[in-house]
Amino acid sequence: MKIWEFFDKSSYILMFFMMTFGTALRFSGFLPNFFFEFFYSGLGFALSLSGVSFLILAFKYYNF
Secondary structure (H helix, E strand, O other): OOHHHOOOHHHHHHHHHHHHHHHHHHHHOOOOHHHHHHHHHHHHHHHHHHHHHHHHHHHHHHOO
């Protein structure tokens, strides 16, 4: 599957606006830096748990 076939057009547009406004919010100074410290820590922890649970399910499925 080609990378441009992964999402439809509206999903790419949504992703573009989310990334643009997230970057603008980050560098605007509207929110204090400690907000982003907690946000990125929590997001990283959640993504790590998601990756670990995916690996556990993959190992169970393939009977390693």
